[in-house]
Amino acid sequence: MNTLEQVQEEVLVEEAIGLTNEIVLYNDDVNTFDHVIETLVRVCDHTWEQAEQCAILVHYKGQCTVKTGELPKLKPLCSALLDAGLSAEII
Secondary structure (H helix, E strand, O other), rough: HHHHHHHHHHHHHHHHHHOOOEEEEEEEOOHHHHHHHHHHHHHHHOHHHHHHHHHHHHHHHHHEEEEEEEEEEEEHHHHHHHHHHOOEEEE
16 A cells, blocks of 8 residues: 555544534524625635525524534634624534
């Protein structure tokens, strides 16, 4: 097995054991679609279309994963979503 194959295998194993976290956004009865969309664009660096799709999913399904990554990178993003009045958590 060459080095590239080993690295790819290690990445797959890390993903499989859950080293990647997610920010989950939850539905609420307070925030407007526009506020949610604008916040996702600003905080999570979503395109307008991505943010709009997430807002629709949150509205109809109750929740949506809006960002994945390593915990240290997600913490400030989740804090910014909470500071904007959205309901979110890292899982």
